[in-house]
Amino acid sequence: MPLPADPLYLTLLAALLAATGGVAGVLAGLLGVGGGIVIVPVLYHLFAALGIEPEVRMHVAVATSLATIVLTSISSARAHWRRGSIDVDLLKSWGPWIFLGVLAGTALAVMVEGRVLSAVFAVVALAVAADMAFRPEGTALFKGLPRGPARVATAGTIGAVSAMMGIGGGTLSVPTLSLCRFPIRRAVGTASAIGLIIAVPAVIGFLSSGHDVPGRPPLTLGYVNLLGFALIVPATVLSAPLGARLAHAISPLWLRRAFALFLALTGGRMMIDLLG
Structure with a gap:
């Protein structure tokens, strides 16, 4: 179905997507989450408001989010x-x-x-927020990072679940590293680079899938919506360095609280939609 032609409507839509990109970019630098934790639910609800079919709504939101994370992660990781x-x-x-996990998660997601996909997003986000x-602060379950098969399982799970959620990996890797006595600021910084490992192969998978699936939004290649990508990316790239500066300016305690708050809000909203 075509987007509404009303210029005011399109202007407001573009402004909302750009604002979403700005917030997502700050969070990418601040929390190492790639911004997907904001982009996925916003796109999901925008597509719902536009009447996009529920069967493809979450797939397009996840794929488009991952596409924006490619450039956001580069900006955040550089900072x-x-x-x-x-x-x-x-x-x-x-x-x-992580890369192998992404391949498996993307194959499953399509x-x-x-x-x-909505259930995976909501459950994981709420669980991590609670943690x-x-x-x-300062408590941990393990004395160090996992080794051997445990390392393979941990990294692979982070890649697979992140690909299914449309996020950059920080949502899972930051608390996982924190549980292993890894410094929070170093966890956030490393997570920004992990986002690139996750986003690139996942986007390739989503771009190559869904071409014959009906009900996708206009200007969608595979499952990636090009309009959403074009409006969100500039704001995320410009604002990610600001988040990185904030990450080094505020206390680790407030960093954890900010991380938990955003996860709880987005995961809770998605859960309400599922139950409703």
Whole structure:
């Protein structure tokens, strides 16, 4: 179905998408989340307001979010790299397994119903929010990072679930690293680079899928909506360095609280829609 032709409506829509990109960019730099935790629910509800079919709504939101994360992660990772907060050894150790997890998660995402993707998003977001909000600062379950098969399973799961949620990996990697006594600022910085490992193969998978699926929004290639991508990306790239500066200016406690708040709001909203 075509977008409404009313110029005022289109102007407001463009402004909302650009504002979403700005907020997502700040969060990408601040929390290492790639911005998807904001972009996915906003796109989902915008598509609902436009009458896009529920069967494809979440797929397009997830795919478009991942497309924006490619450029957002580059901007955010560069800012964190200049501050020395990216752990290169961790990227080398976890990167290949995250990549394989992304391939599996993307393959699964294009096959399941949109409600399944919504459920994954809501449940994981709420679980991580609860962990970050209620686990006392400085506590950890493990003395160090997982090794051997545990490392493979952890990194692979982060890649697979992140691809299905349309997020950059920070939503899972930051609390996981925190549980392993990894410094929060270094976890956030490294997560910004992990977002690129997740987004690139996932976007390729979503671009190559869904071409014969009816009910997709206009200007959608595969499952990636080009209009949403074009309006969101400039704002995310410009605002990500601001978030990186904020991450080094506020206390780790407030960083955790901000992370938990945004996850709870977005995950709770998605859960309400599922139950309703």
